[in-house]
Each structure stands twice: as C-alpha cells, then as structure tokens.
Amino acid sequence: MSESGEAAGPGAGGHPLKAQAIVVGSGAGGALTAAHLAERGYDVLLLEEGPRVDATSIRSNSTEAISRLYRNGGMTPILGNLNMAYVEGRCVGGSTEVNSGFWHRLPADSYYRWKADYLLDEFEPDAMDGYFDGIEAELSVSRSGTDKEGRGSAVFRRGIEKLAWKYEEVPRCMKDPSASAFSPGQKQSMAQTYIPRAIRAGARLISGCKVRRLVVEGGRVVGVDALLTDGAETAEWRIRAELVFLCCGAVQTPALLRRSGIKKNVGDNLRIHPMIKAGALFEDEMETRDAAIPIYQVKEFWPTITIGGSVFSPGFLAMLLSDNWTAHAGAMDSWHHMGLFHAATRGLNRGSIRVLPGVQDGVVVRYRLNRADQRNLSIGFARLGEILFAAGAKAVYGSLRSFPAFTSADQCRSFLKADIPLSSMSLSTVHVFSSCPMGENPDLCATDSFGRVIGFDNLYVNDASLLPDSPGVNPQGTTMAIARRNLDYFFEDSDRRRRSPQRSPRSEGRPSILVTGATGWLGTRLVERFYDEEPKGGSGRIGGGVRCLVPHGMDPSKLTAVDEGVSLTPGDLRDLDSLRAFCKGAEDSTLVHLAGVIHPGRVAEFEEVNVEGTRNLLLAARDAGVRRVVVMSSNSPIGCNPHRDHLFDEDSPYQPYMGYGRSKVAMEKLVIECQAVDGLETVIIRAPWFYGPHQPARQTQFFQMIRAGRFPILGDGRQRRSMAYVDNLCDGLLLAMTRAEAVGRTYWIADERPYSMNEIVDTVEDVLESEFGIACSHGRMRLPSAVGDLAQAVDWSLQKVGLYEQRIHVLGEMNKTIACSVERAKAELGYAPRFELRGGMIESIRWCLENGQHI
C-alpha cells in the first residue's frame, strides 16, 4: 500500500486477493460506504475503475479533465426518441469530483410517495434528517448569502424578483460556498472527505480497477472479477470477499448486476432529469471567466420544473451556440456579457439500462421523452426566457436547433402554448437514478428496503440507483443520506445475526421436508404451517428442518424469517445438478413440488419447467432416497366442465386446456410412472384458482377491479368456479404428506363447493364494504359470453406461434365453468375445508391492507 492508502497495483507485485468487504465505486455512495465500514472495523477494499487525480493539478471543467475524469470522455449518450448527452464521473471520488456541489435534502413529498408506491419500510423524515445533518457537517454544506453572490447570481436574482417568483439559494458542499466548484480544493468532494477518512480507518483503495463481474457460488456472491489497468499493463484479478457493496452509480451498477446474470427489476426503472439550456446576453459584464455558477434555483414551478444557472466557460457557451453555429457564432464576440442557465424537469417516463452481450463497455442507456416531458421542458424554457428578459437580457440563445435568438419574453412565452418540437431540442442530463429501486414492492424493486439485492444475503447496492424515483432536486444529498441509513441498518442486522444462535446444523445435513416453489405465496404459507403445527422443540415431522429450492433472483427472506430450521438451496428445475444438491442427504424425506410456470414469457417454458423440470426433480429425488413426493397439479389437465352443474372428480378424463394443461398432463403422467417404476411414494394434488394471504400484487388487481366496478362478467355470470383458500389447500397438502392412504392417489383440493362468478364478485364487494368500510362502485363490466370464446381463440392462436398473453388467457377462461368435487379427499384423507368464500376473502383482504397493498 502506498502512503495515500492506495493498494499496490499488479506491477508492484502486491495482490490483495481477499477482503471482508469489497466496495465497488468510490463516488458519493461508495466513499461513504467504505468509510463507515472501515470505521466499524471491517477489512475494506475500495475498487475504483477511474484514475486518482490530484484535485489541485487539474481544473475539473477543462478539456483535459473531461477526457480524464469523465466516463467515455464525456460521451455517453442516452438513446431514445431524441438522443441526450449524459455525463458522469469516472475517477476516484466519482461524479462528486466533476459536479457543482449543490446540496439538497429530500423533499417531504417524496417520503410519502416512495413509501406508498415502492412499499419502502422504515423511511421516515425525522430519522433521515439525522443522517443529512451528519453528512452536511462532514462536507461543510453552507450558503454564501447575497452579500457574497457573484455577478451572474445577482443578475439572475434580479430577474426572478421582478417576476415575484419563489426561489432559494441552494447550499453547496464547498469550503467557500461562493467559490467556483472548479477552484482546486474548494469543493468538498469524496476525494477530499470520505475517501481519506476511509483510508485513515484502514480501507485499501485500488484505482484503475474495473469490476467486470460478480462471482456467484451457491446463491452467494463470493467475490468479483476485476480488470486492473496500470499504465499500459493490465491484469485480471479474482478478489474474494464476504460482502460486496455496489456503488457504481445509476448506470454502471445495474450494468454490472445484469452482466453477472442478476436481472430482477434491475435497470428497468431509470429516472432522469432532462435539461434544456440557454445562453443570455446582458448589457452588464458578467464576470463569468472563473467558471462561476449562479447559486439560486427557481421554485415557482417545482416539483415539475426547476430553473437555475449552469457553469460558464467560453467553451461551454460555444458548445451551446453550436446548435446554430452559422447564425449564432457572432455571439461569441460578447462572451464576457453572457451567462448560461438551464431549465430541468422531473422526467415522467422510465428508461432502461441494458448490456450488450460480448461487447466491451456495451452499456445501453435508453429513455424516451414522453409528451408530458416535452411539455414541461417547453414550459421550462419559456419561464427561463421570462426570467432572463426580466433580468435585462438583450438576447437569449436556446439549445434549440433551427431557432433564431429570442429577443423578447413574449417570443419565449409562445412555448407555454405550443411545444418545442423534439427534433429541435438539444438536451443533456447529469442526474440519473432509480435503476435498482429499493423497497418491498416485488413488481418494481431490485433490492429490499435497505439495499440488499433480492435473492442474496451478502450483496448490497448503496448508490443513486436505489432512489425509488426522482427526488425532484439535485440527488447527491439524498443518495448519501440513504446510503448512510442503509449502513446503519446493515450494522444493526449484522449485530442481530451475530447475537442469534447459529442455524441448526441438522437443517443443513438431513432435512425432513424439501419444498420447491417455496418462495411463492402458497409455498411461503405452507412452510409457515409446518412450523405452526410442529410442537415446540419437538422432533416431529420437521425434526430435520425444511429445505427450500430458491431460484435465482427470488427473495427468500420471508422463508428464512419463518424459523431457523429453514435452509435454502439455490437452483432451478432446469438444472439437474442444482436439484441433486437440493436433494442431497434427503433420504426418507418428503418432497413437496409446488414450482411450475403458469404465466410464462414463452410457451416453451411450459415444457421446459413443468415437464422436463419435474422429470429432473423426480430423478434427483429418487437417487437421493426421498420417500414421498407430493406434486401440485391444477384443474387445467381436465379442462372445463361440459355444463354448469357438472363437477369433476378424480376419474374425469384428461381434456387439457391449452399449453399449460398439456404440460400438467405430461407432468402427472411422469409422476404416476415414477411411482410404478421407481417405487417412490407419490401423491398428486389438483387445486383450482387459489386465494388468500401472501398473494402477489397482481392478485390485488382483482380486488381493485371489483371495487372500481371494472371486473368483467361474461354472459349472465352464473358459470361456476371452484376456488381453494390457501389454508384449505395447505390442510390438503399436509394430509397428502402424511396419510398412508394417499400414496399413489390423486386428489382435488378446494373449498367445500364451487361459487358462481356473480357470487364471488358480490362477496368481495360485500366484504370490502361491510368489513373494511371500503366503498365500491357496484358496477360490473358486462360482456357477452362470446368475448370469452373469442379470447380463447386468440389465446389458442398466440400459443400456436409460441406467444402467451396472460390477460387474454385469463379472459378466455372467464365464461367457463371449472368446478370439482372434493369428496374423495374428504373420504380418504379426512380433509375438511375450514374456510368458505366469505371468511377466506376477509382474510385475504385484511392481509392486503396490512401489507400496504392498495385496493
């Protein structure tokens, strides 16, 4: 390690192959993470792709700096309906080395919005204020006040005050907040603050070290593969670690995760603040030679639009004028009378980050401006023009292609009515976030509420990617305060884990029960039921513990929270080796196979997962000496009843409904064959539409549609459906696991009787109103029965060409009767359904409401 704390490069022969915690990226999130981890006594390795640059030797807005400190030399485009310029730092200290140092706290409205939309836990303004206080003290965040404002600031303020619009001086993390962000040593960037602090606490920093991929073994991240560049020399390193924190920024963090095969909700939710610029010519000399920046922001149109100043240099001005250079080049003669300004909007669309396989640095950032964005930018430009003319501007030059210079506020105001065409806008952005949102909403979030990546217990994100949505203000403050909060949670959680006793070694060795599909809602409830019914401290049915197969990207935290006896094996039904690992040592155990694909991305997945996956599983189970296998099938192998009063029983012939039904027929046949040939005890459970606590967010839509009067009733609504409340179904599964009579048998498990569609909808409506006081509109979307047949025909045609559309599939079933009798299970297993529709719906709706789902 050098004196600066920098660990030795490959040329120097040093080789830190291991660390307790690796932090990737040394920007706002990474530097803070490394410092706090090191101060807590962790052995930290901070890996930074960019170079270490001495802040006093380079002005960070010079062309030399742009080439050295910015990713791709400042040339990272965001592709979309109009391409946008995007820049980010790529050096020790990350974007904090090249930014303007403006500091904001997270506005109050974001707390409530983020909690509601992303189901973010423990995210309270009071607690966050404490984190902001601490960081602000470290970074000397302060205001300069009007007495020290520069010429540009004064002129800008004059314009805003003339219009009597709201504005504020934005604090900055500067030793002297009135100084240029580019005066060497002024800005309290990470290289000036948290990085030295991390190094003082023992962290090792390696610059020029790009992490290319995470190394994942057995469902844990065990290290990283990195490329180290030292001058012309490069070396590939594998560095092992117990913990990995990704802080590569909102573009590179999702890119690294996706390159490593981790994709669930990763890079799908990118938010940005698109920005349009203007140069203004004033009578007064602007004294803008020192890269000064106006310190005020207009809040009159916030949160949609923010208006403020931009860094000035003759080069930046020329770049703005380059959109119409032939017409506007003459303005350069008055460069010392000019200032640069911007209007930014909180982008309302979602962009994406993708990696191109096999292409080095092939990170594609996409964002399509929507109509609202276009409108807001047009309004923003109009308002900016008004301010500049009120401040005394003689001409305003927009970053707009094919527009002449504006000479009056009225000309700018025309954009209040008519949008600026997209083809004319030259936009840029420096604020990107939300590409790996944190929270508990399974449809949107890539990490839990504290940055832990879903499906991993030692991989964390701690940078701007986590912000669930646009904060509407400059994001560095929020990024750092959230990173600090997450670390506190991490420390508490680690302490908790250290204090609590180790998981029973029995559960790792010889499990009593194996479960596939355990991360699903039925699986989670079933695992809970194992432990609810086990006498405390007993060595009954689950004496050896429960082992769950957890596919990549699934969050197993609800399972591990059930009991210490629950262990997890990562794997996939399509991967026989992982299934062998899952079944290893499970001699004499019972396997419950719940996993399967119902609504696939591709029709081929039915065969791959439901049929071939089950074949793999049975093989692994047989070889491991598993005693009994209980397999979850469905109503689909038997299709639809011939008329409304008909009930299926276990002897009804196969009449599979589409691809899913065919796959379940094939699966059932495999199970029957396995009992006959391999001697495994098998039981097949057929369950229809099930409902109850833990249901996924998409099922909540069912309640929302009923409440809003938009639930489709096809025909007269008297067609009947069997339904299975989740605890009735668990009762049936528990009996199938234990009763000797069950071996080799198939059972329908459902509520006692089927319900008509009208009864189902009426009951939900009644429960919402009378039990929970939620008013319903009492409407129905009444459609002819033929709509169901039409949807079925479309579904059939789509599936023929390998496509699957969930809504069409569901609509196709809506005019059918799918009803079964549970008499055999009652007679042979003693099955006695405890819940009927109303009681079950009360529990389901209560669970939704208690778990933050909105109906």
Place this chain on the structure above:
Amino acid sequence: MVDEIVQLLTPDDPVLAPAERTRVQSSVSGFVASQVEGLPSFMAMPYRLAISAFGLMSVLRYGRGFCSLEDSRKRAYLALWSEFPIGPPRDFVKLIRGCALLAFFDHPDVTRAMLSELAAEASPHV
C-alpha cells in the same frame, strides 16, 4: 478526415499567431479524436462508418474526396450534412462541431487571446 473537418469548424477569431494556431488546431483535433475514440464501443463503430460515408458521398457528389475539395465546397458540403433532413448525419456533424468548439474556446491560448482582445478594447489608445 476528422482533422480536416475540425480545421474547417474552428473559427478564425480570436486572432492567433500562426504557431499558436497550429498548436491549438492540433490540440483540438486530438481532443475530438479522443472523444470519438471514447464513445461506447457500440457507437464508435457506427461513427466510423459515418465518417466513411461522409467521405464516400463527397466522391459521389463532387467526384473527389472531402480532403481534396476547395474550402468553399468543403463548407457547403458540411452545411449540407448539418442541415440534413434526417437525424444521424446532423448528429455526426453536431458531435464534431460541439467538441471542436469546446476544445477551441477553452484552450488556454485562445482564452488568453480573448482576454487580451478585451483588454485592448477597454484601452483603445494604448
């Protein structure tokens, strides 16, 4: 070819001594080239193709490569590309022009010249 385009795009003002201008031009060309090199790999390739297309179309239009055209033709041809009705040719010129102007006006020699012009304007009798 990029050098030629850059040369055409860098303004005559402020006035620089010939040696200074050569130094500035070469630094600007170096910067623009490094920016094109810096593009993400999946964009650098289309960009190189665009440069080739730029050269090829000049041959088709004028029967000569861009570099051997006289300055007025070069300017007209460049103007044609920067006003093209579809985006990619415009973006091609825009990127080179933007980078060239940034590098030119923020070059220390140019800034110094601009400041001395200002000083001269402020004291016209000196």
